Amino acid sequence: MESNYNLETRFQERIDREEKIEARDWMPDKYRKTLIRQISQHAHSEIVGMLPEGNWITRAPTLRRKAALLAKVQDEAGHGLYLYSAAETLGATREQMIEDLHTGKAKYSSIFNYPTLAWADMGAIGWLVDGAAIMNQVMLTRTSYGPYARAMVRICKEESFHQRQGYEILLTLCRGSEAQKAMAQDAVNRFWWPSLMMFGPSDKESTNSAQSMKWKIKRKSNDELRQQFIDATVPQAEILGVTLPDPELKWDEESQHYNFGEIDWDEFWRVVKGHGPCNEDRLKARISAHEKGAWVREAAVAYAAKQKEIADQKAISA
Ligand SMILES: [Fe+2]
Numbered sequence: 375m376e377s378n379y380n381l382e383t384r385f386q387e388r389i390d391r392e393e394k395i396e397a398r399d400w401m402p403d404k405y406r407k408t409l410i411r412q413i414s415q416h417a418h419s420e421i422v423g424m425l426p427e428g429n430w431i432t433r434a435p436t437l438r439r440k441a442a443l444l445a446k447v448q449d450e451a452g453h454g455l456y457l458y459s460a461a462e463t464l465g466a467t468r469e470q471m472i473e474d475l476h477t478g479k480a481k482y483s484s485i486f487n488y489p490t491l492a493w494a495d496m497g498a499i500g501w502l503v504d505g506a507a508i509m510n511q512v513m514l515t516r517t518s519y520g521p522y523a524r525a526m527v528r529i530c531k532e533e534s535f536h537q538r539q540g541y542e543i544l545l546t547l548c549r550g551s552e553a554q555k556a557m558a559q560d561a562v563n564r565f566w567w568p569s570l571m572m573f574g575p576s577d578k579e580s581t582n583s584a585q586s587m588k589w590k591i592k593r594k595s596n597d598e599l600r601q602q603f604i605d606a607t608v609p610q611a612e613i614l615g616v617t618l619p620d621p622e623l624k625w626d627e628e629s630q631h632y633n634f635g636e637i638d639w640d641e642f643w644r645v646v647k648g649h650g651p652c653n654e655d656r657l658k659a660r661i662s663a664h665e666k667g668a669w670v671r672e673a674a675v676a677y678a679a680k681q682k683e684i685a686d687q688k689a690i691s692a
């Protein structure tokens with residue numbers, strides 16, 4: 375039996391050579407645990423993320439908008455399923471992951487604990503929230519764990535559709551009446567800062583980051599990704615003609631980046647710890663959907679058992 379020291383050294387060498395780690399490969403326990411936590415958290419975010427937008431499907435202003443929003447929300451369900459499956463390859467069970475979400479043990483992205491108050495919020499979410507998610511997810515297409523990286527490739531294609539449909543909603547509103555412009559501006563004002571918080575605590579505070587970078591689970595730090603998002607988004611705001619609610623936002627010639635104001639980290643931690651405007655509602659909605667769906671799961675299991683019985687009988691009589 376090889377010593378753990380050797381196994382870990384060889385594991386790191388494979389990562390350094392840019393080899394993908396696959397489900398059956400040896401991996402340090404902490405690598406497995408970190409990935410299960412991260413992937414399941416990501417899966418929960420996709421599923422809980424359906425709630426704020428699902429709220430607007432019946433109120434979309436046109437049939438075209440309704441079809442696009444419906445497709446987008448369905449995509450998010452699909453993302454959740456790919457990700458739960460990716461976490462299962464590491465030995466996590468679906469039941470345990472769902473249980474951890476429902477009991478509050480597992481987290482999901484705090485952005486979904488903010489309410490969607492107006493139609494323009496669908497635009498702001500697509501543009502800013504999916505836009506911020508893409509920054510993170512494009513990086514994850516190159517993450518060291520194979521099943522996670524491959525799930526991300528497909529997810530990213532769909533995310534760019536989400537971002538564009540959001541931007542187009544805002545573009546239409548910004549070219550519309552004064553009231554429509556004001557609605558778009560208000561949505562951007564409410565979602566700007568929470569979107570920046572999606573990248574997580576600053577690098578000085580982020581405890582797991584160094585190890586995740588070494589294992590190439592992450593390839594860019596929270597602050598790097600946040601800066602990249604801001605740099606890409608400010609010019610898009612200019613095209614829309616909306617302002618971003620940060621008086622300190624300013625292009626810096628020297629660094630070739632935008633400078634920006636201080637994030638309200640008290641608010642960030644408050645929402646992470648369960649005290650955001652919608653934390654309770656979101657969990658209630660998830661638990662209720664899970665309970666109401668129990669008969670579907672039971673019927674699927676009963677059907678699978680029946681099919682197996684028929685197949686077994688055929689095999690015996692053959
Ligand atoms: Fe998604």
Ligand SMILES: [Fe+2]
Pocket residue numbers: 450504507532533536
């Ligand atoms: Fe999305």
